[in-house]
Amino acid sequence: MQPDHDVVIVGAGFGGMGAAIEFRRLGIDNIAILEREDDLGGTWHVNHYPGLAVDIASVTYSYSFAPNPYWSRMFAPGTELKRYAEHIADTYDLKRHMEFGTIVESAEWDDAEQLWQVITSDGAVRTTRYLVTATGFLSQPHTPDLPGMDSFAGSVLHTAAWDDGHDLTGERVAIIGTGATAVQLIPEIAERADELTVFQRTPIWVVPKLDFPIPATVQRLFATVPLTQRAARLVSTSLLELLMVVGVLHYKQAKPGNKAAALLAKAHLRRQVRDPDTRRKLTPSYDFGCKRPTFSNTYFAAFNQPHVTLQTSPIARVEADRIVTADGTETVVDTLVLATGFDLWDTNFPAIRIIGLQGRDLGRWWRDNRFQAYEGITVPRFPNLLSLNSPYSYSGLSYFTTIESQMKHIRRLFGELRRRDTSTFEVTDAANDAFLAQVTDDLQSSVFYTGNCASARSYYFNQHGEAALLRPNSTLTTLREMDRFPLDAYTYR
Numbered sequence: 439m440q441p442d443h444d445v446v447i448v449g450a451g452f453g454g455m456g457a458a459i460e461f462r463r464l465g466i467d468n469i470a471i472l473e474r475e476d477d478l479g480g481t482w483h484v485n486h487y488p489g490l491a492v493d494i495a496s497v498t499y500s501y502s503f504a505p506n507p508y509w510s511r512m513f514a515p516g517t518e519l520k521r522y523a524e525h526i527a528d529t530y531d532l533k534r535h536m537e538f539g540t541i542v543e544s545a546e547w548d549d550a551e552q553l554w555q556v557i558t559s560d561g562a563v564r565t566t567r568y569l570v571t572a573t574g575f576l577s578q579p580h581t582p583d584l585p586g587m588d589s590f591a592g593s594v595l596h597t598a599a600w601d602d603g604h605d606l607t608g609e610r611v612a613i614i615g616t617g618a619t620a621v622q623l624i625p626e627i628a629e630r631a632d633e634l635t636v637f638q639r640t641p642i643w644v645v646p647k648l649d650f651p652i653p654a655t656v657q658r659l660f661a662t663v664p665l666t667q668r669a670a671r672l673v674s675t676s677l678l679e680l681l682m683v684v685g686v687l688h689y690k691q692a693k694p695g696n697k698a699a700a701l702l703a704k705a706h707l708r709r710q711v712r713d714p715d716t717r718r719k720l721t722p723s724y725d726f727g728c729k730r731p732t733f734s735n736t737y738f739a740a741f742n743q744p745h746v747t748l749q750t751s752p753i754a755r756v757e758a759d760r761i762v763t764a765d766g767t768e769t770v771v772d773t774l775v776l777a778t779g780f781d782l783w784d785t786n787f788p789a790i791r792i793i794g795l796q797g798r799d800l801g802r803w804w805r806d807n808r809f810q811a812y813e814g815i816t817v818p819r820f821p822n823l824l825s826l827n828s829p830y831s832y833s834g835l836s837y838f839t840t841i842e843s844q845m846k847h848i849r850r851l852f853g854e855l856r857r858r859d860t861s862t863f864e865v866t867d868a869a870n871d872a873f874l875a876q877v878t879d880d881l882q883s884s885v886f887y888t889g890n891c892a893s894a895r896s897y898y899f900n901q902h903g904e905a906a907l908l909r910p911n912s913t914l915t916t917l918r919e920m921d922r923f924p925l926d927a928y929t930y931r
């Protein structure tokens with residue numbers, strides 16, 4: 439049976455577009471990119487809260503094969519990332535593959551026909567030889583289930599569903615959460631609101647952000663002599679790599695590196711916040727790197743302002759016009775901002791229902807066993823599935839490293855399919871088990887298992903207490919392994 443498509447990609451963010459570019463390079467053109475939102479760009483389409491910017495230098499946070507010489511700043515604002523996504527879609531002629539407002543609910547492997555049946559929310563079924571899930575890690579917004587939340591009569595804004603028309607000027611605003619999103623948003627709200635109360639459960643490590651506008655002359659230099667931008671990328675990527683590999687992954691061997699990063703963050707806090715009590719509240723009690731650290735020059739300073747209050751007593755309940763904390767403090771609120779992040783381990787992994795061979799349900803199997811995926815991309819009993827946002831797939835700090843390493847994996851795997859003149863692949867249990875054993879072993883040196891992460895409440899850890907998100911090796915190793923994985927890691931039919 440001829441399927442409707444050669445490839446269905448779920449998600450039109452940078453991950454899905456990277457996969458589509460790779461399939462096009464392989465000469466595969468019958469691709470459908472199904473996207474639940476009304477436009478492309480993934481995270482950078484969905485998120486548009488004030489202050490949104492990339493916090494990995496833009497020369498690094500972009501495809502290495504499609505540099506953008508015209509980033510306006512060292513860390514570009516979100517709108518430029520969205521424009522870059524559109525530019526990529528145009529350059530690689532991807533828009534004609536995209537279908538927006540198409541919600542994929544489930545996919546089931548049909549072993550008799552050797553294809554996937556993909557079911558969308560309108561009940562339609564389409565078939566595809568290969569299924570690629572590129573649904574992101576941080577794509578299912580988390581809304582806290584606070585007592586009395588339903589009774590709140592004011593406005594509620596989740597950062598992942600920002601209402602651009604809502605002017606916070608003159609309002610009494612409460613924000614719940616102090617993750618990377620809140621770090622960008624709080625200084626912006628503080629500029630507008632009459633009163634801002636920040637409800638913090640866990641403080642976050644924040645280091646200075648070396649941010650500045652990129653002069654037009656430098657942009658022209660990057661455009662005319664691309665080697666100069668490649669050199670800038672090399673420097674920025676190397677610094678991030680150092681932070682990740684030394685500070686986080688080799689904590690056991692290089693504890694002073696991790697401690698130095700924490701000292702830098704503490705010095706930053708001391709320089710920016712005058713009140714010692716506020717400083718104490720903003721100081722994490724877990725090791726640097728247990729939770730994703732952030733970069734900001736304006737976050738800490740926002741707490742010096744008289745109309746900004748840091749509330750660390752736990753939220754007891756929400757009432758029609760206020761939040762009441764465990765210590766009895768009542769804060770009257772016009773607008774409640776939820777910077778409460780995303781649900782990774784309960785509603786993601788995978789974001790859709792996926793049924794493989796012998797009825798294996800990927801979500802259930804991951805939860806009943808350990809979260810796992812060979813090289814962070816394929817899973818036994820799921821033939822012809824490339825699950826881009828899998829356990830242990832995230833390599834390095836810039837998501838683009840993960841994307842490009844997975845593009846390499848696709849290239850090598852499909853090269854072998856072609857050489858053998860076959861069309862179905864499945865990773866072997868042996869290869870998958872060996873990879874899981876390797877990452878488990880490598881993680882033992884990381885801050886996650888050797889450091890003090892007990893109080894971090896980090897999304898790097900899953901419900902079993904395993905740090906199953908990050909791939910514990912350098913990005914160079916990841917890129918090399920994706921280029922050289924043993925071809926007998928797969929069976930071919």
Ligand code: NAP
Pocket residue numbers: 491492493494576582583614615616617618619620622637638639640730753777778779780894895897
């Ligand atoms: P997050 O890091 O998961 O932070 C969520 C915050 O909400 C945490 O402070 C959490 O507290 C708090 N929270 C959740 N439920 C709560 C509850 N019931 N009561 C009180 N507090 C609650 O989410 P995020 O800030 O959206 O960031 C997610 C990730 O997005 C980042 O780590 C980063 O990877 C990415 N991001 C990147 C950029 C960028 O510039 N590249 C910008 C923003 C975000 P606990 O810590 O106590 O759970």
